[in-house]
Amino acid sequence: MAIIHDDPGRRRFLSQAVMGFGLLFGMGLLGLRFVQFLVPTGTTKRNVPVLLGVEQSLPLNDAITMELGNHKLLVLRTNEGVAAFSRRCTDLGCLVSWDKRREQFICPCHQGIYDKQGRNIAGPPPRPLDRYEVVNRAGQVYVNLAT
Amino acid sequence: MPSAHSDTDLVKVDQDRNSQRWIAYIQKDLPEHLDWWPYTLGAIPLTLLGFLIVTGLLLTFYYVPSPGKAYESVEFITEEVYLGWFVRGVHKFSVDLMILFLLFHVIRVFLTRAYRTPGEWKWVTGAIVLFVTFAMGFTGYSLIFDNVSYWGMTVVTNMLGALPIVGTPLLYLLRGGEEVSDNTLLRLYDLHTKLLPVLLVVLVGGHVLVVRLIGFADVAGSRQSHPFYPVHTLLMGAVAVGMLLLIVDLVMIFPPTLGPPADLQEVAADVSPPWYFSAPFMVISLLPGPVALWGLLGGALLFVVYPFIDRELARRGWPMGVINATVGTIAIGALVILMYLDTQM
Numbered sequence A: 001m002a003i004i005h006d007d008p009g010r011r012r013f014l015s016q017a018v019m020g021f022g023l024l025f026g027m028g029l030l031g032l033r034f035v036q037f038l039v040p041t042g043t044t045k046r047n048v049p050v051l052l053g054v055e056q057s058l059p060l061n062d063a064i065t066m067e068l069g070n071h072k073l074l075v076l077r078t079n080e081g082v083a084a085f086s087r088r089c090t091d092l093g094c095l096v097s098w099d100k101r102r103e104q105f106i107c108p109c110h111q112g113i114y115d116k117q118g119r120n121i122a123g124p125p126p127r128p129l130d131r132y133e134v135v136n137r138a139g140q141v142y143v144n145l146a147t
Numbered sequence B: 001m002p003s004a005h006s007d008t009d010l011v012k013v014d015q016d017r018n019s020q021r022w023i024a025y026i027q028k029d030l031p032e033h034l035d036w037w038p039y040t041l042g043a044i045p046l047t048l049l050g051f052l053i054v055t056g057l058l059l060t061f062y063y064v065p066s067p068g069k070a071y072e073s074v075e076f077i078t079e080e081v082y083l084g085w086f087v088r089g090v091h092k093f094s095v096d097l098m099i100l101f102l103l104f105h106v107i108r109v110f111l112t113r114a115y116r117t118p119g120e121w122k123w124v125t126g127a128i129v130l131f132v133t134f135a136m137g138f139t140g141y142s143l144i145f146d147n148v149s150y151w152g153m154t155v156v157t158n159m160l161g162a163l164p165i166v167g168t169p170l171l172y173l174l175r176g177g178e179e180v181s182d183n184t185l186l187r188l189y190d191l192h193t194k195l196l197p198v199l200l201v202v203l204v205g206g207h208v209l210v211v212r213l214i215g216f217a218d219v220a221g222s223r224q225s226h227p228f229y230p231v232h233t234l235l236m237g238a239v240a241v242g243m244l245l246l247i248v249d250l251v252m253i254f255p256p257t258l259g260p261p262a263d264l265q266e267v268a269a270d271v272s273p274p275w276y277f278s279a280p281f282m283v284i285s286l287l288p289g290p291v292a293l294w295g296l297l298g299g300a301l302l303f304v305v306y307p308f309i310d311r312e313l314a315r316r317g318w319p320m321g322v323i324n325a326t327v328g329t330i331a332i333g334a335l336v337i338l339m340y341l342d343t344q345m
């Protein structure tokens, strides 16, 4: 079997290339591990229904804010039923509040405005407010939270 | 041992010659145009950086980077520590003035096109210094942990999180979790007091070194004139003392204050950041998120590589002097208008 290109230069180049690649790979992996050290691990999510109360006991056309787990919510009862929104503005994450007089959700950070259905109608927010699923079981209102 | 003796002698001579070279190098006469104040604007931020390091070190002795204690410790510094309000005030005004004079410096360089070949790297290193200084400003005012800081942290980290690919990891890296939390403050503290200052000092050193190596820009009719030491050094000393006096006066007239503490349940009614962020703040208020983000990033990138753009366009015969004057005027006008809008909101 003839080895045609067996000159020392080529051999040195190849061995150096392999070594260099290996070192680089090792260093990269090491670096990645350090980054992982800095990024805490997330927890797995599952849905948990939480009882809010009797539907009729919620104020009509007035949103109430609440904090369940680490979710900040706005619960609004209108004639169409109960809706639960995330308070987190879809623009850059400030907390929206309910303006009773204008019947709108207002974000103070950059004047984002959402209507009663949580649709973004003015300002920088790119999409409607996130909604939580609301279940009504015989007049009792539950909200589904992912925790 | 005569041979050893002469060896040390030789080393000594060598050292002498070396230090002579260094002295000669530093002593290289400065061009005449450096006597005119617009050409001295770089030395002022440099001086202020010195003030910032000294006062910053002092502040770290009292500041506690934990969400429960941060605000209290700033309050303690401001109200109880002997001259605490003063040290904090000097720190605060130094950064305000540093950014102001960096901007003046940039404007001067831009208008005189002093970044032209071979000065591109002077500009690039300087531009990065400017951005790192902004990052210092942001991390710094986050540490106060009043309501504006807290929501500023949320908004800025969210913005970075909106970047494609690197966004989410970066968001986690900065926040140390999904939400702005105890970890976030600690991380911003580490950035503000460790990583960024080292980076800033290295970059500023690099910038000054590059300026020294490449030399000052050629200005028509400017000859070599005074030596660096003592004439120019004394001048810089005078500027430093003048700055110190100005800052001391400013601190006494406007002592540092504190907003209401961070409220995780309610956004502050007015979340306007410090003046040097009010222009980008208005941009993100007026434009939809992605457009604002890409606009700001694109603008920053254009800014860094501007000398290369200038070179390319000038080669094609564009009148860059006129263009720069126009671009400069429009940019400054836009900044002022945006800042004004911010005060109106």
Ligand code: FES
Pocket: A089, A090, A091, A092, A093, A094, A107, A108, A109, A110, A111, A112, A123, A124, A125
């Ligand atoms: S964070 Fe709500 S409008 Fe920007």
